Amino acid sequence: xxxxxxxLKETDRRPVAGDLDDLxxxxxxxxxxxxxxxxxxxxxxxxxxxxxxxCGDRITVFIDLEGDVIRDISxxxxxxxxSKAAASLMTANLKGKTVAQVxxxxxxFRQMITAGESNPQVLGKLAAFAGVHxxxxxxxxxxLPWHAVMAALEDKNEPVSTEPL
Numbered sequence: 325x326x327x328x329x330x331x332l333k334e335t336d337r338r339p340v341a342g343d344l345d346d347l348x349x350x351x352x353x354x355x356x357x358x359x360x361x362x363x364x365x366x367x368x369x370x371x372x373x374x375x376x377x378x379c380g381d382r383i384t385v386f387i388d389l390e391g392d393v394i395r396d397i398s399x400x401x402x403x404x405x406x407s408k409a410a411a412s413l414m415t416a417n418l419k420g421k422t423v424a425q426v427x428x429x430x431x432x433f434r435q436m437i438t439a440g441e442s443n444p445q446v447l448g449k450l451a452a453f454a455g456v457h458x459x460x461x462x463x464x465x466x467x468l469p470w471h472a473v474m475a476a477l478e479d480k481n482e483p484v485s486t487e488p489l
Contacts, residue, residue: 351413351452356405361415365398373483374401374472376464381407385415385472392422399469406453406462411469413450423477430470437463 368386375382381403388396397418399411414433418426433450436442440457456466464486475484 349455351449352405352409355409355412359399359408359412361398361412363398363400365396367396368398370476370479372472372476372480374468374475374485375483376403376407376468376486378461378487379404379407379465381465381468383407383411383469383472385411385469385476387473387476389423389477392424394418394421394423394426397473399472403468404462404465406456406465407468410453410466413452414469414473417448417450418473426473426477430474433470434467437466 365386365388367388370387370389371384373382373384381401383399383401383403386398386400387394397415399415401408401411417429421429429446429450432443432446433453436447436451436454437456440454442451442454444451453466456462468486471484471486
């Protein structure tokens, strides 16, 4: 199976097995209880805020971008378990990635949480959010940190929202 997200064929995508639901639930609860990369990053040269008015999630991401590579990344904020765990797992996965890799991974993640299809080889632990597609109101919670990262990388100064303002 091809691990390059740009070269995936439709046959490489498959629904995540229901057997993994309990494991995925535990991963999400763990990252909510003990978020990784939580706090302000002193060396950040990119930052952005995100807001989900439907759930009340608020997040700020801090990125230390060196050239085209995320050298370090963190977040702070408050919200539901899904948004906090999504930010934690996302930051853990984006360290060392290029901007192009981040965009490709965001595309894979968005496909998974909206359509329920994933490629675990590409997503790794982010596949824990595969079940979110069954709860449309939670999709916005899971994708909020990603929108904030994309806004930071694109130097957008205004907070991003999951809803039109």
